Amino acid sequence: MTTIPDLSGRIALVTGASRGIGYHLAKGLAGAGAHVIAVARTVGGLEELDDAIKAAGGQATLVPLDLTDMPAIDRLGAVIFERWGKLDILVANAGILGVLSPVGHIEAKTFEKTMAVNVTSTWRLIRSVDPLLRKSDAGRAILLSSGAAHSGRAFWGLYAASKAALEALARSWADETKNTPLRVNSVNPGATRTAMRAQAMPGEDPATLPDPAEVAAKILPLASPSLTETGLLFDVRENRFLHYRRPE
Numbered sequence: 001m002t003t004i005p006d007l008s009g010r011i012a013l014v015t016g017a018s019r020g021i022g023y024h025l026a027k028g029l030a031g032a033g034a035h036v037i038a039v040a041r042t043v044g045g046l047e048e049l050d051d052a053i054k055a056a057g058g059q060a061t062l063v064p065l066d067l068t069d070m071p072a073i074d075r076l077g078a079v080i081f082e083r084w085g086k087l088d089i090l091v092a093n094a095g096i097l098g099v100l101s102p103v104g105h106i107e108a109k110t111f112e113k114t115m116a117v118n119v120t121s122t123w124r125l126i127r128s129v130d131p132l133l134r135k136s137d138a139g140r141a142i143l144l145s146s147g148a149a150h151s152g153r154a155f156w157g158l159y160a161a162s163k164a165a166l167e168a169l170a171r172s173w174a175d176e177t178k179n180t181p182l183r184v185n186s187v188n189p190g191a192t193r194t195a196m197r198a199q200a201m202p203g204e205d206p207a208t209l210p211d212p213a214e215v216a217a218k219i220l221p222l223a224s225p226s227l228t229e230t231g232l233l234f235d236v237r238e239n240r241f242l243h244y245r246r247p248e
């Protein structure tokens with residue numbers, strides 16, 4: 001999958017659009033013609049995105065928002081409904097690493113914050129925009145997961161649990177909507193040159209990692225109205241969908 005779709009007239013909501021993979025996904029969606037609703041806390045990063053989108057002839061609406069503010073997520077859905085009456089693309093990309101630590105040593109507040117940003121806010125967002133995505137003729141939901149969800153690696157338990165929960169939500173949501181035009185998939189972007197990766201692997205040379213723009217370009221086709229897959233995990237490194245084992 002390499003073709004960037006024509007998204008003219010489509011409305012796309014991207015969380016974590018102020019930097020990293022989300023920034024480039026937002027820029028790419030706008031470049032393909034979508035009107036991008038860009039969410040993050042850092043106004044400077046959102047403004048930089050807006051400048052880049054406008055310079056390329058695209059359009060964006062900036063929404064400075066902390067995703068731990070759950071009622072604000074509910075209000076966002078209501079505002080999108082009032083202004084556009086539908087949502088075509090949801091990119092649930094915002095996430096935090098939390099802490100790399102033995103499971104038994106994780107502080108309660110770090111555990112709760114990580115789950116709030118990575119899981120609870122994603123569920124709240126799904127709840128807020130699911131009716132809007134169903135109003136689209138080709139709703140697409142893309143949820144950023146991680147290989148950590150399946151790795152069982154020492155010290156990654158908190159982040160891994162949050163991403164496993166995210167994928168579980170995505171799979172059930174996909175199954176519930178499989179007879180509608182909505183397509184829901186998770187994505188494993190693989191190690192990418194961003195602030196989060198530098199936090200996780202401070203000793204690593206970032207030059208050895210793929211650029212977030214490159215990674216985003218491989219994810220963009222999942223927003224295509226012609227996409228048929230749903231309930232799967234897209235692996236960016238392998239550039240293909242992986243199937244989950246179905247229960248007996």
Ligand code: NDP
Nearest residue numbers: 016018019020021040041042067094095146191192194196
């Ligand atoms: P970055 O740390 O570069 O960016 C994270 C984004 O999430 C920022 O835009 C940040 O915006 C936003 N964000 C974080 N907390 C909040 C919050 N409370 N409210 C609103 N926005 C928030 O991360 P990456 O680009 O590396 O990661 C993007 C996604 O990809 C994540 O879900 C991550 O788990 C996943 N991933 C990344 C990998 C990598 O190697 N980079 C590997 C595997 C998965 P702000 O701070 O302005 O609010």
